[in-house]
Amino acid sequence: VVGHMKLVNGQSIHEAPVLDEVEIAKARRVLIHVQSHDGPVMKLYLWDQAAREFCKKFKSYEGTPTVLLVTTVNTKTLGGTLALTSMSSSRVFMxxxxxxxxxxxxxxxxxxxxxxxVNAEVVTKRETMTIGEIFSYIEQESAKCTATIDxxxxxxxWYYIACSGCHSKVSKGPTSLLCTNKKCGKVNVSGVPQYLSKISVYDNSDQAVFVLLGDAGRExxxxxxxxxVRSYFEANGNEGVNLEAPIPEALISTIGQKHKFCVKVTEHNLSGKTRSLTVTKILSLDTPPATASSEDNHTTATSEETSQNRVDSADGSKGACCSSELERAKRRKCGN
DNA sequence: AACATGACCGTGTTGCAGCG
DNA sequence: CGCTGCAACACGGTCATGTT
Known part of the structure; x- marks a missing residue:
């Protein structure tokens, strides 16, 4: 394998990495992020003999060497990304x-x-972080993207019946609704419909299915x-209340709209089969397209704040203006 | 000898069951 | 209800074998 080095033991090649041979001898290996031409950045682990040879050669150069050639490497997929490991017969050239x-x-x-x-993957997939960086990384657990609903x-x-207490799914008991959340276990007289809608979205490069849950659906x-749901059944004279309400106009009319979605990637999304992402929040764009919702006033709805307020006025039943932190904490508690 | 491939083995993690 | 121990599984790392 021949390529140019990006990082050596986490240190950028542009900053003349300093190799601690004692440390490397202890760890028995050197980790190099290497990129071959314009291909993906790969992790290259050099072990024992190859690590020593690498150190020796790396230091022998006047300036910092950038090109690396290693023979006889094992290919491994580590956490989905390609990784290379040296073997006893591996040789190192620069x-x-x-x-x-x-x-x-x-x-x-x-x-x-x-x-x-600068490859984003190299920067984000660092081996070590400070505690502060971990916290801020957790804060950023939801990614934002702009996409159009098609x-x-x-x-x-498009909805499920939730427990009025914790918003977990309820199961139908003989006379009442039982919360499936063991920690809640509330017996409900009547459940609360909550959004669980799948919407198909696209942007310039891709198409995906987003899953809208309670708050995001309302947003x-x-x-x-x-x-x-209530207004549907009321309009139909409460006929067939035990049946399911069809997808409402309010949801259908979002087709064609462009929004900034905050999506959360969970282990469920990463497990491969389902290519759907859960939407946690929807932010208004600066120039929102015409919407079918009559009462909406989008002229100043540029920030998250105003969007939230607008929703609240429409909802009224719930003080949803609390901090996102609190919301998340609540949801986490409930989910587990 | 150098190289390529994949099998195997050990370790760490996670889920479940049983017991206190 | 919670804790502990066990088993299954996945993954990382090494090694063996066949090929050039």
């Missing part, structure tokens, strides 16, 4: 050692943009699911 490294070095010289490219997924219900339509 910059002007052999013809292939010389060739690569000159190629790199004529493609300086690739050499300087459909509401049919074939599955999108401006109305709580309970109100939409």
């Amino acid at each position: 910059d002007y050692d052999v013809q292939p490294t010389i060739d690569y070095f000159s190629w790199l010289g004529s493609n300086p943009d690739i050499a300087e490219q 459909d509401v997924v049919h074939g599955s219900s 999108l339509t401006g109305k709580p699911a309970s109100e939409l």
Whole structure:
């Protein structure tokens, strides 16, 4: 494998990494983030003999070497990303050692943009973080993206009946509704409809299915699911209250709208099969497209704040203006 | 000899059951 | 109800074997 080094034991190659040979001897290995041409950045583990050889050569250079060639490496997939490990017979070459490294070095010289490219993955997948960084990373657990809704997924219900206490799903008992959340265990006289809607969205490059849950659904339509369900059955003279309400106009009319979605990636999303992401929050865009909701006043709705307030006025039943921290904490408590 | 591939083994983690 | 121990599983790391 030949490529240019990005990080050596977590230190950027541009900052002339200092190798502690004692430390490396103790750890028995060196970790190098290496990129071959414009391919993905790979983790390259050099063990024992190869690590020692690497150290020796790395230090022997006047300046910091950038090109690395390692023979006979094992390929491994570590946490989904490609990783390489050295073997007993692995040999290490750099910059002007052999013809292939010389060739690569000159190629790199004529493609300086690739050499300087900062790959997000290298930065985010660091081995060590400070406690503060971990906290801030946790804070950022939800990613934001802007996408356009192109459909509401049919074939599955757009809401579920939740416990009035904790918003977990309720199961139908003989005479009442039982909360499935063991820690809650509340017996409900009547459940509260909550959003669980799948919407199909797209942006410039991809298409995906987002799952809207309670609060996010209300943020999108401006109305709580309970109100939409109630008004449907009221309009139909309470006929078939035990049946399911169809997808309401308020939800259908969001098709074509463009929003900034905060999505949360959970282990469920990462397990592969389901390519759906859970939406935790919906932010208004600066220039929201025309919406079908009549009472909406979007002229000043540029910030999260105003969007929240608008929702509250429509809802009224719940003081949802509490900090997102508190919301998250509550949800976590309930979920477990 | 150097290389490529994959099998195997040990360790860490997680889920479940049983017991206090 | 909570804790502990066990088992299953996944993953990382090493080693063996076949090929060039």
